[in-house]
Amino acid sequence: MVLEVKELSKQYSKVLAANKVSFSIEEGEIFALIGPNGAGKTTTIRMISTLIKPTGGDAIVAGFSAVNEPARVRENITYLPDEAGAYKNMTGNDYLNFMAGIFTTDLDKAREYVKRAQEICGLGERLEDKIGSYSRGMIRKLLLARAVMTRPKLAILDEPTSGLDVINAIEIRKLIKRLASEEKMSFLLSSHNMLEIEFVSDKVGIISKGKLHVVGKPCELKAKYGCDNLEEVFEKVVNSDEVSDIA
Amino acid sequence: MKFLTLLKKELKELLNFQTILTMVMMLVVLSILGEFMGGAMEESADSQAGTVAICDDDKTEFTADLINQIELSGYTIEMKENTSEDKAQLLDDADTDYLIIIPQGFTQSILEEKKTVDIEYISRVNNASVMSAVDSMDSASAVAIIQDAIFTTVMTGQYGIAIDELEFISMPVGVDEYTVVKDKSANASSAQIQSHMMSQSMLIPIVVFVLVIMASQMIINAVATEKLDKTLETLLSAPVSRFSVLGAKMTAAAIVALLNALVYMIGFGNYMKSITDMQGDLAAGTQATESVIEQLGLNMGMTDYILVGLQLFVSILISLSVSLILGALVSDAKETQTMILPITVLTMIPYMMSLFIDINTVEPAILRYVAWAIPFTHTFTAISNISFGNMGIYWAGFAYQIVFLAVCMFFAVKLFTSDKIFTISLNLGQKKKFKKNTK
Ligand SMILES: Nc1ncnc2c1ncn2[C@@H]1O[C@H](COP(=O)(O)OP(=O)(O)O)[C@@H](O)[C@H]1O
Numbered sequence: 001m002v003l004e005v006k007e008l009s010k011q012y013s014k015v016l017a018a019n020k021v022s023f024s025i026e027e028g029e030i031f032a033l034i035g036p037n038g039a040g041k042t043t044t045i046r047m048i049s050t051l052i053k054p055t056g057g058d059a060i061v062a063g064f065s066a067v068n069e070p071a072r073v074r075e076n077i078t079y080l081p082d083e084a085g086a087y088k089n090m091t092g093n094d095y096l097n098f099m100a101g102i103f104t105t106d107l108d109k110a111r112e113y114v115k116r117a118q119e120i121c122g123l124g125e126r127l128e129d130k131i132g133s134y135s136r137g138m139i140r141k142l143l144l145a146r147a148v149m150t151r152p153k154l155a156i157l158d159e160p161t162s163g164l165d166v167i168n169a170i171e172i173r174k175l176i177k178r179l180a181s182e183e184k185m186s187f188l189l190s191s192h193n194m195l196e197i198e199f200v201s202d203k204v205g206i207i208s209k210g211k212l213h214v215v216g217k218p219c220e221l222k223a224k225y226g227c228d229n230l231e232e233v234f235e236k237v238v239n240s241d242e243v244s245d246i247a
Numbered sequence: 248m249k250f251l252t253l254l255k256k257e258l259k260e261l262l263n264f265q266t267i268l269t270m271v272m273m274l275v276v277l278s279i280l281g282e283f284m285g286g287a288m289e290e291s292a293d294s295q296a297g298t299v300a301i302c303d304d305d306k307t308e309f310t311a312d313l314i315n316q317i318e319l320s321g322y323t324i325e326m327k328e329n330t331s332e333d334k335a336q337l338l339d340d341a342d343t344d345y346l347i348i349i350p351q352g353f354t355q356s357i358l359e360e361k362k363t364v365d366i367e368y369i370s371r372v373n374n375a376s377v378m379s380a381v382d383s384m385d386s387a388s389a390v391a392i393i394q395d396a397i398f399t400t401v402m403t404g405q406y407g408i409a410i411d412e413l414e415f416i417s418m419p420v421g422v423d424e425y426t427v428v429k430d431k432s433a434n435a436s437s438a439q440i441q442s443h444m445m446s447q448s449m450l451i452p453i454v455v456f457v458l459v460i461m462a463s464q465m466i467i468n469a470v471a472t473e474k475l476d477k478t479l480e481t482l483l484s485a486p487v488s489r490f491s492v493l494g495a496k497m498t499a500a501a502i503v504a505l506l507n508a509l510v511y512m513i514g515f516g517n518y519m520k521s522i523t524d525m526q527g528d529l530a531a532g533t534q535a536t537e538s539v540i541e542q543l544g545l546n547m548g549m550t551d552y553i554l555v556g557l558q559l560f561v562s563i564l565i566s567l568s569v570s571l572i573l574g575a576l577v578s579d580a581k582e583t584q585t586m587i588l589p590i591t592v593l594t595m596i597p598y599m600m601s602l603f604i605d606i607n608t609v610e611p612a613i614l615r616y617v618a619w620a621i622p623f624t625h626t627f628t629a630i631s632n633i634s635f636g637n638m639g640i641y642w643a644g645f646a647y648q649i650v651f652l653a654v655c656m657f658f659a660v661k662l663f664t665s666d667k668i669f670t671i672s673l674n675l676g677q678k679k680k681f682k683k684n685t686k
Pocket residue numbers: 012013014015016017035036037038039040041042043044669670671680681682684685
């Protein structure tokens with residue numbers, strides 16, 4: 001098991017952003033947290049990435065506790081924040097070199113990482129240009145390549161396709177799928193777009209108002225609730241849960 | 248070394264073409280300004296004993312004698328014609344910026360009726376600069392020139408008094424002026440000393456102001472951009488300690504601050520040198536300003552420059568650590584510009600105060616303590632404190648700044664090493680956003 005999330009909770013001053021969230025990810029698996037804006041996806045992901053401390057529960061990444069051994073966890077993950085940018089004054093290559101230097105002090109390894117990222121991102125000559133001149137899609141590809149260049153045990157991607165046009169979104173989804181099947185990398189994704197996510201993920205977790213309602217393979221969930229797509233599943237699950245909560 | 252990788256990146260970001268250009272410009276401007284001020288002072292000194300433009304409407308033997316007498320006392324005379332009633336036209340025709348007109352009946356009034364009479368004095372104001380005011384003669388000196396000439400002409404011509412005797416009568420008392428600073432004294436006029444100190448105190452506050460604001464803006468932008476672009480999140484989720492991320496930022500900022508302080512001190516040194524050289528030239532005859540300043544212990548030695556530089560360095564470090572915190576508070580690109588406001592205000596208050604009052608002695612005392620509580624005050628008063636030997640106040644201010652710096656650093660470290668950095672905000676626009684989301 002690459003990731004085991006155990007009753008992870010985060011209480012902000014007024015909002016309970018994550019309420020005892022539990023799920024797990026196997027090696028080579030693509031797991032997607034799906035839910036509308038404000039559901040608690042980013043909060044959950046940030047706790048697993050060791051950026052913020054949970055108010056309850058824990059996440060075990062490659063055998064290390066996010067609460068007690070955050071430094072060890074960081075050696076095994078990469079994280080791509082949603083709507084992330086990169087240093088505009090650097091060229092694409094500068095950025096890859098800089099980030100490689102952050103992940104390793106071994107120069108040979110760093111060179112290998114950069115080479116891998118250059119191939120994966122598919123930006124070619126444009127890597128010589130300043131990032132300030134890149135389009136959204138190009139930046140996302142660069143950052144995604146950066147996130148997978150070190151072959152982390154778990155790559156955490158927050159809304160990897162949001163804000164992109166269809167072509168770029170498809171390219172990114174294909175890339176994630178290929179890396180998972182060919183290189184046995186594990187992914188934790190999030191998305192508020194419930195329709196597109198079933199093309200890419202092996203397993204999804206439906207989250208709303210901080211609560212993870214149900215986890216399963218998209219086809220199983222659709223069959224179980226008798227729906228055509230995950231959006232309908234979401235509606236059914238969340239509504240029935242809320243009704244039972246009140247009762 | 249990951250720290251070096253980070254440091255290199257921070258330095259590259261802070262020392263871009265723009266900031267290097269600013270530093271070079273500062274050096275050049277300071278050096279040129281010194282030459283310029285020196286030049287202007289020399290010029291205005293020249294024009295003092297310079298040309299007098301006179302229009303003689305009376306045209307008597309007496310007025311001719313007068314004009315002759317003015318020339319004898321060292322002025323160059325330019326005779327002009329009274330061509331127009333329109334004063335502006337008159338100055339234009341005469342091609343001068345100031346003109347003395349001796350009216351018709353002038354001789355009659357003075358010699359026969361023994362009645363005071365007005366001369367006419369016209370001068371042009373071209374602009375509002377301080378130096379141009381020094382440039383032109385004013386009516387009082389115009390009157391004085393004419394009066395001196397009348398006195399001499401009448402005394403020697405009508406009363407037959409010998410010239411050397413006349414010199415005694417007109418000026419029976421001379422002055423041997425001494426100026427005291429603390430326990431030292433020098434044979435020089437206080438005006439001379441004050442004009443020297445002025446040329447220092449005019450410049451320093453402006454440069455300190457610019458430096459502090461510039462450095463702060465730089466860091467606020469850098470940190471806010473990292474936060475908004477989420478590159479900070481990326482970095483802090485990578486296998487590198489938060490201490491090295493923050494440490495690299497601080498170190499890079501400190502290096503840039505040190506560079507700035509150094510450039511500023513070199514430029515300022517050049518500026519002061521041109522000015523003292525010039526004052527030395529002007530004061531030929533009396534004791535040269537440079538040696539007077541030295542005698543009074545007001546000169547800036549190497550140690551003094553280092554002390555001022557040190558003070559400046561700590562001030563910039565303070566503004567940088569405050570800026571780290573302010574930058575981290577930004578949660579919206581629009582806020583980035585307003586975040587500098589606290590620093591601007593804290594710099595503006597001591598800046599304005601130092602221009603108009605002596606902060607160390609201002610009454611009521613509460614005003615003094617308020618000023619002293621603002622860390623930047625001590626930088627604005629550093630040169631004055633060092634020059635006038637108020638070392639107690641200097642070191643107390645310095646100690647206060649170090650404590651202030653430590654507190655700011657503590658909070659910056661705390662902010663960056665906890666998850667506050669991602670959850671904190673000033674709730675300016677954020678509150679509404681949260682409410683919308685939770686609905
Ligand atoms: N720093 C914060 N302080 C207080 N509340 C927050 C903070 N960040 C997020 N929240 C709240 O937590 C909830 C979950 O937010 P988030 O995890 O960003 O959702 P998602 O990523 O699914 O859109 C929202 O109600 C949001 O308003």
